[in-house]
Amino acid sequence: MKKTLLGVASILVMSTGAAFAQSNNDADIVQNGVNNQAETFQQQGRGSTDGDIDITQSGARNRAVADQRGGEHDADIEQNGASNFAQTSQTGLDADIDVEQSGSRNISESSQSSNFVDARVRQSGNRNYSNLDQNGRSNSSDALVIQRGAGNRSFVEQTSIGTNASRGASARVEQNGTRNESYVTQYGTTTGSPPVTNNEARVVQNGNANVAMIDQGNYDNSASILQNGTGNTATINQ
Amino acid sequence: MKKVFLGAVSAFVLSTGAAFAQSNNDVDIVQNGANNNAEVDQTAAWGSNNETDVTQNGAGNDAFVEQRGGNGDINVEQNGTRNLAEVVQSPFAGDVDIRQSGTRNRADVDDFGGGSGEDLDVRQSGRGNDAYIRTLGGANDNDFLIDQNGTRNEARINAELGASGNDARVTQNGRNNYANVNQANSNNSASVLQNGTGNMANVNQ
Numbered sequence: 001m002k003k004t005l006l007g008v009a010s011i012l013v014m015s016t017g018a019a020f021a022q023s024n025n026d027a028d029i030v031q032n033g034v035n036n037q038a039e040t041f042q043q044q045g046r047g048s049t050d051g052d053i054d055i056t057q058s059g060a061r062n063r064a065v066a067d068q069r070g071g072e073h074d075a076d077i078e079q080n081g082a083s084n085f086a087q088t089s090q091t092g093l094d095a096d097i098d099v100e101q102s103g104s105r106n107i108s109e110s111s112q113s114s115n116f117v118d119a120r121v122r123q124s125g126n127r128n129y130s131n132l133d134q135n136g137r138s139n140s141s142d143a144l145v146i147q148r149g150a151g152n153r154s155f156v157e158q159t160s161i162g163t164n165a166s167r168g169a170s171a172r173v174e175q176n177g178t179r180n181e182s183y184v185t186q187y188g189t190t191t192g193s194p195p196v197t198n199n200e201a202r203v204v205q206n207g208n209a210n211v212a213m214i215d216q217g218n219y220d221n222s223a224s225i226l227q228n229g230t231g232n233t234a235t236i237n238q
Numbered sequence: 239m240k241k242v243f244l245g246a247v248s249a250f251v252l253s254t255g256a257a258f259a260q261s262n263n264d265v266d267i268v269q270n271g272a273n274n275n276a277e278v279d280q281t282a283a284w285g286s287n288n289e290t291d292v293t294q295n296g297a298g299n300d301a302f303v304e305q306r307g308g309n310g311d312i313n314v315e316q317n318g319t320r321n322l323a324e325v326v327q328s329p330f331a332g333d334v335d336i337r338q339s340g341t342r343n344r345a346d347v348d349d350f351g352g353g354s355g356e357d358l359d360v361r362q363s364g365r366g367n368d369a370y371i372r373t374l375g376g377a378n379d380n381d382f383l384i385d386q387n388g389t390r391n392e393a394r395i396n397a398e399l400g401a402s403g404n405d406a407r408v409t410q411n412g413r414n415n416y417a418n419v420n421q422a423n424s425n426n427s428a429s430v431l432q433n434g435t436g437n438m439a440n441v442n443q
Binding site: 208216217219220221222223224225226227228229230231232233234235236237238 | 261262263264265266267268269270271272273274275276277278279280282288296
């Protein structure tokens with residue numbers, strides 16, 4: 001049993017069982033090596049605010065999880081190496097996600113389900129994957145994905161459910177390299193009037209054989225795609 | 239959504255199927271390079287004031303734009319060779335402006351179902367270019383313009399089905415150009431101006 005765990009470190013940080021609001025908590029994890037895992041949860045108590053999670057992992061096949069509930073939380077994950085996995089989820093207002101991965105075959109999964117949230121994902125290397133969901137009412141949500149290398153894929157989905165939903169969501173994707181794919185979806189099922197307005201999606205791709213798609217619903221939306229290179233495909237549906 | 243596209247090289251998403259009109263949407267696509275493809279679909283519901291701009295610089299580029307609704311504008315600019323611009327408008331759509339420079343470019347404009355007060359313009363410079371403006375059904379009081387500079391260019395304007403009061407103009411400067419205008423019904427005007435040698439004009443009203 002002991003031998004199988006050589007080289008494997010796992011850190012689990014939980015703020016447990018408080019029935020009251022928790023604020024100003026910081027979690028800071030640094031792991032160097034391979035097959036490391038960091039799991040962080042800042043989620044107990046209604047109205048918890050101002051939590052910070054910082055995870056830095058250097059090496060390959062590391063896994064980082066940040067889960068925050070409440071407002072004004074920050075989650076920063078930095079991973080250097082190959083085949084790393086980062087998962088971040090936030091359910092409160094004014095939350096920020098920052099994921100940076102360098103290496104190949106890294107995966108970032110991020111989700112935010114409230115208003116005034118920001119997410120930034122940067123990946124360098126080949127065959128990286130980023131999925132970013134900003135759901136809920138998505139008012140004034142910002143998404144930024146930057147990928148450098150070949151065969152990277154980015155999915156950004158900003159959807160809204162509820163009254164007067166999804167105003168002013170912004171998604172920007174920049175990909176440099178070949179065979180990259182970017183998909184941006186901004187739409188909503190809402191009862192508000194006017195529903196889903198002022199969304200903006202911008203995609204820039206430099207390189208060959210790239211694919212960009214933007215899908216937007218309803219009013220006052222703006223979509224732009226700039227592609228430099230050969231054999232690129234741009235599709236916009238409104 | 240995401241699972242559908244995993245591993246996909248090129249894909250097309252159906253419009254969102256909203257039950258209400260989609261208006262005031264802007265599309266801007268710029269592609270620099272060769273063999274690029276741009277596709278814009280603004281037909282999810284009959285919205286208004288939608289605008290699309292597509293610019294492609296290079297060879298072998300395709301632009302396809304489909305728009306439905308009122309007061310929409312479509313602008314396509316292509317510079318290079320063997321580019322194709324195809325625009326389809328459905329009822330009450332707005333103005334179309336296609337500009338192409340280079341050789342063997344082709345521009346097709348199809349206007350369906352009774353727009354009026356529209357300007358449909360194609361301007362081409364170079365050799366072997368082909369422009370075709372066609373209305374299908376009840377297009378009245380519109381202006382059609384094809385302007386071509388160069389050799390072996392071909393311009394065709396066809397406004398026959400229930401089309402009245404339309405003004406079709408073709409201007410060609412160069413050699414061995416061909417212009418054809420077909421108009422049915424009443425109060426239409428056609429004018430063809432050709433400067434050069436070996437040109438041919440054909441107007442049927």
